[in-house]
Amino acid sequence: MTVPSTSELRASIDGPVLLSGEDGFAEEVAAFNLAVSYEPQIVIGATNAADVQTAVRFAAAAGRSVAVLNTGSGPARDVTGDAVLITTRRMSGMTIDADRRTARVQVGVRWGQVVAAAAESGLVPLAGSSPEVGVVGYTLGGGSSVLLGRKHGYNTDHVHSIDVVTADGEFRHVTRESGGLFFTKAPDELRSSGAVPARTRPAVRPGVHARQPDRVRPAVLPTITNDPTQPGASVEHFALLDDLTPEALDAILAEAGPDSAGRLTLVDISQLDGAFANPPAVPNAVGRRDAGYALFALTVLPPDVRGVDQNLNRADADPSVVRRVYDDATYRRLQAIKAEYDPANTFRWNHNIPPA
Template sequence: MSTPELLADVQGPVLFPGDAGFTEEAAVFNTAVSHDPYVIVGATNAEDVRAAVRFARTENRLVAVLNTGHGPSQSVTREAVMITTKRMTGVRVDERTRTARVEAGVHWGQVVEAAARVGLAPLAGSSPQVGVVGYTLGGGVSVSLGRAFGYAADHVQAVEVVTADGAQRRVTPESDPDLFFALLGGKGNVGVVTALEFDLFPVSELYAGSLQFDGDCAAEVLRAYCLLTAAATDELTSSIVFLHAPDLPFVPEFMRGKLSVFVRLAYLGTDGDALVAPLRAAGPVLADTLTTMPVADIASITNDPTDPGTSVEHFAMLDEISPSTMETILELAGPDSGGGITLVNLTHLGGAFGRPPQHPNAVRRDVAYALFALTVVPPGAPLPERDLAFELTSRLTGPAGKKHPSYLAPADASVAGVRLAYDDETYERLRTVKTRWDPQNMFRWNYNIPPRV
């Protein structure tokens, strides 16, 4: 397919470097990574995606996909045709079957709102701005219902995908179990997903919110949190956050330049106040938003940032929170650490996250906690080659600690780094599927799993 044919076949915008709108089309949420592809195809439907893939194949170029830009991996260069999906925003909720079909550019906020209108809930991420497809292809850890129902990927019924040959396919566990397996957890290595169909759950409200403590109580709150998670039933999904807020005008005055500790939780039981009583006793509570809330309000549990910025991210997967783990977290992120790490988020997994799904996928199950460490980089400042967040995760797990497809950062984008996100059997199965469906590794601008030579 020639460039004129591409322009004729695509309904959405086709932008080359220097064209008006090119920079804005390639913009991302975390500006630690930026993109400069050969051309951007602003897909409006699956046929636009097919045209872009066929064009890349004809031109012997690679394919990169920018769903929403929240999950950076590596900078896309002029070797690649970039597909953006933000114009593909169709959402259909079926109240009778308790399912949803969403297109590739849909954000979780749209699905939460549509499902809540009929008394249902999806396994949504923490931010309403996060894209459904990219989140789900890595597994998808719901901050509200995850321990009760598992990963978002566990409840996908069908995947609509354009493969490297330019064909559009509807993949189910029955039609092609190997391709279905690799799509869910394989993070876009075998095609461009244009739509997903997945289960919704009959949940209309839950006990949820957060408790905020002064950073001086960090040790006591962390110990109380560990006791809470050790005894937690599957109805409780939670995390603890150490936040060193900057001394800036937009930050509430009582938090400026200080460490705060937040415990965020969502609970499907009826005894929420009794459950969190030991946490409330761990130290003076600065703010308490725990209440029975409608599912439509779950974004308020975390109140994630909405504006783009630059940050360096690192992750560590933990089997337990041992005394030495707590000591290391407090040393590098606690009240006496100096605030070099902006945020540390420790999420409790287990529960339904640890159980195999009805239809096998590539998401790993053998993780008890996921730790996310983030350092905000001021505008114009160089990215640090190493920072305290890297030191924290390295000390907790060592250089070869296990990773997880839902928790990968640009620092993990090497073949060796991605390899750590899977057990041996899963990784070899993924390579087999990759070799069958993308033997030339056209889809490599991601957390890449290379085909066998």
């Protein structure tokens, strides 16, 4: 396979193609979390699915890996070396079908956009706690709404279809009825199993209608927890708890309490149970539905930090930690899907699941 030159690549991509050090490169690779460093040799700003296909095929021809930076949260690991970084924030198209109570969004859409558009039809989506979080990345991670999740479950369980570009550069439309690749909806699933999300269709159906204004004000839904809306440096960790026992509370306070010497800035504990525990109508890879609580811990770093030291590493992206997310059968199936769609592990800058 012939590797296109940079000029040939630029001629075949509608969006920008920038090499390291060129004007606009730093802005193109900028992420929301400033503690993560993105230093690929080349970045491609996709504006449509065809751009994504071309970028992935270019990487394959050159024998390079692929990383995807969506709306800013991006890969969980620093991206360096010969990686081809694809940014998708320009793909921000969205439609709301009020009759079917669904939303069709491109990969660059953020929850703030969906909440505002859905509110015009009297609908509320299963959004997270921040208007800046991308819909696709959130959904691929399971998607647990702080307000509506215990009533309606994970956002992932309500996805109707997904358009993806796999590691061979092929465009694929997968639905609930397709099976196979669609099963991999789970933490970083399409990115881990070797596909770049092009568009997704999360359901708005399990929402709250605007005839109940005393219960929910859709316009303020994403800001309830006062999440930051400006980039900053931080390290995040996530965990699931079977129960919130006195021993667990003592351990948390020992690390994050007012008298602790720990480095945690905040700890957020959300109750699960309810609809989170319900099995999905169509099987997917979101597991541990018996967990009682979700724990999120964050350490805010100084503004000038780039990268993190070993005492603040992003352990959640370590393959051994990723392995513990899944039961044995699910993990083996994900590895088999990875082997089928991305045997070279081209998509590896993520919560990676190596091919079987």
